[in-house]
Amino acid sequence: MTKLNLTRRGLIKTGAVAGAGLAAPQLLLADGHAGFTNAPTGSTVTLGFNVPQTGPYADEGADELRAYELAVEHLNGGGDGGMMNTFSSKALQGNGILGKKVEYVTGDTQTKSDAARASARSMIEKDGAVMITGGSSSGVAVAVQALCQEAGVIFMAGLTHSNDTTGKDKKANGFRHFFNSYMSGAALAPILAANYGTDRKAYHLTADYNWGYTTEEAVRTSTEAMGWETVAAVKTPLTQTDFSSYIAPVLQSGADTLVLNHYGGNMVNSLTSAVQFGLRDKQVNGKDFQIIVPLYSRLMAKGAGANVKGIFGSTNWHWSLQDEGSKAFVKSFGTKYGFPPSQAAHTCYVQALLYADAVERAGSFNPCAVGAALEGFEFDGMGNGPTLYRAEDHQCFKDVLVVKGKENPESEFDLLEIVEVTPAAQVTYDPAIFGGDLGTCNPGA
């Protein structure tokens, strides 16, 4: 286990102790000496892992944290090196970042933007973190990204799927590896057409907040483009726990497909209700009734249990992928923790490595230099095939997985099977369509 040393700004300390000692208090301008916020000056560099440790996404957060711990281990030369061995960029040496040993601090986002910003600020202000990463919702990602932009540190988003994160709320200091609603829609539509035909009537249940809206819109647009009809779209409160009153009228509407634009607990409950109502055993318009969950995660699938069987959705990454990068990551994660990583763990691990690599290539921790190194960066070997960190919106473009709940799981982790790997080209869009303004990078100081 990494021993944490919460030293801040090593130089200040060393300088003061070695120099005048207690005799002469020095007045320093805030970080002014370094040119950017929290410039690591000693032999270590501190990263801030801001994940949900309490609240409904705590398990996902715990998985993210495991991935970060693994990444730190690998960066510092420990373990088997994981995806560092398959990563196309070879800048990382396993000697920390720029020769500085990687240390980390953790915070609890509570999946609330206020709490997430408070813990991020504490890591920046108190612990001297030079980069913040993690999170499990778009609300938190957007809030913390804006904070990092103001504070002058890099934000490497964790799990956030809303278009907004790299759309209307994008920031120069923020980067997202995870895919988004638009990509889910674009990837799913052709598969749905191939499996369910092009004359379906879809009924949308949508979580009544930003992510729900963008996801509904993405899926609607792309399915309507192939000829599907949307018969209804009903918004459901985030705090809803019993979805029966939303599921009950679905059959009456004449719809033959139900799209659940829900995530987390909402998705587990709405899918459970839908299956309970026996929707999947029904025939409407002469077709088998189908349910679709645009965004899947293994933890959600686990929560929904047998209800996910045969249900299509999309995901950022899945441990059953057989490329070298994925295999290496699953092996080192599985060996360390005894179970395969989730997509949240994967994206967090990759983000940590990408950041470290960018620093190495830039030769500096300065957020502007790091940002420049990430912008337009093309890489491979991280489990999603060739990937581009697009300069215009700091969004990664890579293959998107269309998955299906597995009918006959072989183990408790074997819940989803990959149906299709949609190539990146098919989910790429014009960065202008979501508006927003990246601004320019802020090094702080």
Place this chain on the structure above:
Amino acid sequence: MEAIILQFLNGLDKGSAYALIALGLTLIFGTLGVVNFAHGALFMIGAFCAVTLQKILSLSKVTIDPTKTDFLGNPAKVKTPYVQEWFGPDVGAFIIDWSVPLALILAVPVMIAVGVAMERGLIKHFYKRPHADQILVTFGLAIVLQELIKYFFGANPIQTPMPEAFKGSFDFGAAVGIDPNVIIYPYWRLIYFAFAMVVIGAVFAFLQFTTFGMVVRAGMADRETVGILGIDIDKRFTMMFGLAAAVAGLAGVMYGPINAPNYHMGMDFLVLSFVVVVVGGMGSLPGAVLAGFLLGVLESFASMEAVLNTLPGLNQIIIYLVAIIVLLTRPRGLLGRKGVMED
């Protein structure tokens, strides 16, 4: 029209869950005069009784199967539940399949024990304290209980499916000879509704027709007088607390298959069930049941697409809107007595 019938049925079903929880809350408030914010936590503990039993029944013997590999490419471990080892694969699978109904049997003693321990250990000391203190200490307890559950079971929901026999849904339409597929309702939810009716009926009958119940009702009306009569009302009240906890727990067990239990399900229900109790009238058992059904039905109507198209967001606030309107027009709730909880 079918849509309205369907939502009405659904509302009754939903309402039965609300009514059950509110009934337990009201039992405690009415008898002991204690506002128990930890009641939702009791509901949650009930659901976790089912989770625990399922886990116990699924305890497995692990053997290595060299013909298969796990996700790391190592020889796979195969788990065989002990119940299947002992009773044969079919009987064993059947027992696991029926873990939720079996959990009902487990939950009664567990919940009574939890309830009695709570009353003797904590609540008892708060009879003479202000209502605000009761709310706050039980709120604290609710936080601690839910976090403990999270510590041991994680934050993710855990499925506790109903037995295979109860899966699927009943087609009312087909039964009465109109269009099939129009009015369908899952079997388990119908069972839940029937279960709620039985429990509510049993509680009323118990209070109405047993001596114990009569003493408790007298105690609810006038605690001091009953005390003067030389009846040890405290002991009975402790038992009432156990009973209320058992009602909440059973409601939780039965709710498991409807929505996978998670650690915060108690808190999710807490605010709502308080609204139900207050709308019904603090301390009124029929009020709690009535308000539970009323809010269930109104909530269902508010979630209809046609309604939401005219009044977007109504489904977000309907419960609270009803609470405000009822409290302003009927100051003591629908069936509340005068002078309760107004200090």
Place this chain on the structure above:
Amino acid sequence: MGILEVKDVGKRFGGLQALSNVNLSVKENSVHAIIGPNGAGKSTLLNCFVGKLIPDTGSVLFEGQSLLGRKPHEINQMGVSRVFQTPEIFGDLSVMENMLIPCFAKRDGSFELNAYGSVASQRDVQDRAEQMLIDMNMIDKREEHAAALSRGDKRRLEIGMCLAQEPRLLLLDEPTAGMARADTNNTIDLLKEISDTRDITIAIIEHDMHVVFSLAQRITVLAQGTPLVEDTPDNIKGHPKVREAYLGETQVAA
């Protein structure tokens, strides 16, 4: 024309006719007692004077103005104060604060957003409250917690609080109920002194005939919600109807 004129007041609670055809006139600067057996409607009648209940029929005039439909605080501000059966004081506050509150109410009316100036700096009110405590013989207890006072002192404080507002009509609802003999006598003396020294009318509901006959100048006997008779104490004592309806039953001699 009395200070309080009650005309044809009736009040029903469901099936119970609590008051019917109550006519009553309380003369200014007198002590008027309302007596009657339990359930005669004494408290109901009093509640009709202070705005707690609204009679179904009839009128209640105070100094020529109707009291019906007014809220308790409005009636109080008109000059009617009430002493309760069990002393209603501010138990959490000190004796001095208890006395300050009616003094502020007298000076500032029913609402004043005086949130910035300190209580201590309001000399006029402080002086008044202090004087009132001296009058009530309670000045040495000024810092005590009101809840900790003896029953008699609580009653004394409550009466003092009412007097601090300089009411023209003081209503007392069984002021000596549950009191020991000594406290009762003290209260009688206090009320006598108040009635003698102040420009005030007192209406008193009382069960204890000793109190009634010590204080009252006129007595109304209420039975089953209707006044039976109204007369001077001496005449009431000998009134056969009263003896039958009331005194005979309770065996209380004056």
Place this chain on the structure above:
Amino acid sequence: MLGLNKKDTNLLIIVAIMTMLAPFLLNPFPEGSALAQFNAGYPDLMQRFVIFGIFAMGFNLLFGLTGYLSFGHAAFLGVGSYAAIWMMKLLTMNVIPAIIMSIVIAGLFAVVVGFISLRRSGIYFSILTLAFAQMSYALAYSVLTPITGGETGLQPKPNDPRLLDPALADGVTPRAGLFGLEMSSSTELSIGGWVFTFNAGYYVAAVVMLIAFYLSIRIFRSPFGMMLRAIKSNQQRVNYTGLNSKPYTLAVFVISGMYAGLAGGLLVAMDTQVGPERMFWTASGEVVIMTILGGAGTLIGPVLGAGLLKYMENILSKINKGVIEGWFAWAPDGLDSVLIYTVNMFVGKQWHITTGVIFMLVIIFLPGGLVELGKRGARVFRRRDRKGLGLEPDAAKQRNAAE
């Protein structure tokens, strides 16, 4: 001094000194030492201490004085925050209009909510306030997204209109300031192994807090405050003393809502973003917990309670397993894992358990909160029982006697 009696003046001076010296007092451990984990002297947390202190102070004016338990106070904080961020988006990044507007809007909202909710008392009042807050939260999260930004909330953007501010240079992020003084700017002082951070935003918030605290003392000591305590003690007698309790309770409800709005505005001034979860009912529960932890009905209690809760939230939650392993490295094998397991149950992601347990203990054993604890402590040292002369009215006794 300042129209306060000697005791209150002393209290105010002590609080003023403590807040001004907070960067020192909250950083007692040198940088890099194992205990530096427990330092709280960094800008974000110091700001939160004083801001939530204001919030709890305002809540206490209502709950502590009148006994009305609002379970929806976070709504005013949220509304204040939204008002402030809109001022920053539309008018200027200067915090003064934002703060003023947050007080005004929260006050107006409190008039509406209070007017309706105060028609009932007891738990009915609590449920009504809860209902309003939950409706605000649910609507802000969903259908009001165009105004509130929904889930992702609102932040100032470079291209907002900001009528009063000169155009930002290209690529410059808008930052909250006070006539050129940026809220986020800090100065550091390094003495020996210690590093102390002096943050402009903190001092602005601290000064506002001192003003709010001063006003709160004045309200406590005013005839108005006394009337409120009278209402809590005996509403019947209040009415029969010719006082109309409705405007009194409404006035204090609005004042209390304005304090919450001020806290919301300051939150935005310090950290320019708003999200709807600020209004969720648990946030309202939090301010109740703060007030009770510190001591309801006392002057300083709510501020202490806010500090304690925010400290636990921000410091305990950051103690992860790695840190604990570091602490118990000295322990022999076996013992260390027991210790780690035990401690781990109460910190890091389990910090809620600690909060819950402490909260319960306070309610059970210390109904007067930290202030009562302090008093009991002081009583041990002082033989003479100075009952009735203490700095604070005896909150516990009042609260218990009231109901």
